[in-house]
Amino acid sequence: MPNQKPLNIGLIGYGFMGRTHSNGYKRVNDFFPELAYRPVLKAVCGRTAEKTQEFADQWQYESIETDWRKLIARDDIDAVDICTPNNSHAEIAIAAAEAGKMILCEKPLALNPEEGERMIAAVEKAGVANTVWYNYRRVPAVSLAKQLIDEGRLGRIFHYRANFLQDWTINEDLPQGGAALWRLDAKAAGSGVTGDLLAHCIDTAVWLNGSITDVSAMTETFVKERMHNETGKMEPVTIDDACAFLCHFGNGSLGLFESTRYARGHKALYTFEINGEHASIRWDLHDLHRLEYFDHADDSIVRGWRSVHCTDGDMPYMDKWWVPGLQIGYEHTFVHQVADFLKSVETGEPCNPTFRDAQETQQVCDAVLESARTRQWKNVG
Ligand SMILES: NC(=O)C1=CN([C@@H]2O[C@H](COP(=O)(O)OP(=O)(O)OC[C@H]3O[C@@H](n4cnc5c(N)ncnc54)[C@H](OP(=O)(O)O)[C@@H]3O)[C@@H](O)[C@H]2O)C=CC1
Numbered sequence: 001m002p003n004q005k006p007l008n009i010g011l012i013g014y015g016f017m018g019r020t021h022s023n024g025y026k027r028v029n030d031f032f033p034e035l036a037y038r039p040v041l042k043a044v045c046g047r048t049a050e051k052t053q054e055f056a057d058q059w060q061y062e063s064i065e066t067d068w069r070k071l072i073a074r075d076d077i078d079a080v081d082i083c084t085p086n087n088s089h090a091e092i093a094i095a096a097a098e099a100g101k102m103i104l105c106e107k108p109l110a111l112n113p114e115e116g117e118r119m120i121a122a123v124e125k126a127g128v129a130n131t132v133w134y135n136y137r138r139v140p141a142v143s144l145a146k147q148l149i150d151e152g153r154l155g156r157i158f159h160y161r162a163n164f165l166q167d168w169t170i171n172e173d174l175p176q177g178g179a180a181l182w183r184l185d186a187k188a189a190g191s192g193v194t195g196d197l198l199a200h201c202i203d204t205a206v207w208l209n210g211s212i213t214d215v216s217a218m219t220e221t222f223v224k225e226r227m228h229n230e231t232g233k234m235e236p237v238t239i240d241d242a243c244a245f246l247c248h249f250g251n252g253s254l255g256l257f258e259s260t261r262y263a264r265g266h267k268a269l270y271t272f273e274i275n276g277e278h279a280s281i282r283w284d285l286h287d288l289h290r291l292e293y294f295d296h297a298d299d300s301i302v303r304g305w306r307s308v309h310c311t312d313g314d315m316p317y318m319d320k321w322w323v324p325g326l327q328i329g330y331e332h333t334f335v336h337q338v339a340d341f342l343k344s345v346e347t348g349e350p351c352n353p354t355f356r357d358a359q360e361t362q363q364v365c366d367a368v369l370e371s372a373r374t375r376q377w378k379n380v381g
């Protein structure tokens, strides 16, 4: 569309998320033609020039940088997209805000709530648009769950249950740290499954069911020592391999959350179930276009769990895609977040979750880790 205004993107980090976001930028205007803005892939930054250039050529970025400070200093960058390991989010975001750039930051927002506070102060002082990529909110079935809850169809909520299960660190010979395995090093990641996986479950839960007030958690590190890629020596493992916690929500409901990288057979199984007074819903990332729904008001002779295939045009986001019955996937959640961000730039409305919204998840993660450490219930915040 010739009338769309360009929004110049500076992407920092060209790994897994660099690819999902780039795909989102490239596809968004074809499927959301009404948007006033069009992302332009202006520059990508990584520390390795050769690999960064390879990525730029493949995804058609106009230029590369090998120092994120140079990317932020450029006048031709409007929005900075942070796709680097967690320990760099705060420094990059604060510098980007001070340079007046809009910011899209990967999750978790920061290493800890203190960093999160400084990031919020920076974006709010600069008055720049900001969002955090908690992308699962934008699975149509998850957005539909939000709609059903907000319409009051579940009534009073009693229970919220969520799991995020993986199995990729079971091998005790897997090293820790360095470029590929930064998730196993608390200095780079902040924490293990709590900040990496439970953060998604917490973000969705707070969005769907409101604030979490207090938590009681346990964590475990099953493999205590691993070879560190940077030192070449066996070193203590500093992250949580598994975490489970109980919590209270402000609305009086009870929560039960579990995450691990030691659930043999599960690669990325994110599920949640919510039980209300009138109805229950459940969702499973492996079948992401389905929302299961049980309505007690149904006639008893046909009452049961319905499997709602979220592909009709009246489901959230689905009028943008194919025809009823044909589904979409993981990558579309990022297209949706880009679309919502561009819309927010146009209207001046926040694009959820903002840094301030995402800080709530940071605070819950902090309370969870503290509760596990002290073996006591902890209040959030
Ligand atoms: N929303 C979601 O569902 C997901 C979110 N994430 C989050 O996204 C972020 C990135 O994860 P992921 O993409 O998997 O990580 P990867 O390890 O795949 O990629 C990280 C990238 O960051 C670059 N990088 C690292 N340090 C710097 C630096 N100082 N300056 C510039 N570039 C740097 C690396 O390139 P080089 O080494 O050349 O510098 C690499 O391109 C994390 O915060 C993670 O938690 C990840 C997966 C899913």
Ligand SMILES: O=C1CO[C@H](CO)[C@@H](O)[C@@H]1O
Pocket (backbone or CB within 6 Å): 196, 197, 200, 268
């Ligand atoms: O959603 C996710 C899937 O798993 C990744 C790790 O393997 C996470 O980093 C990510 O946030």
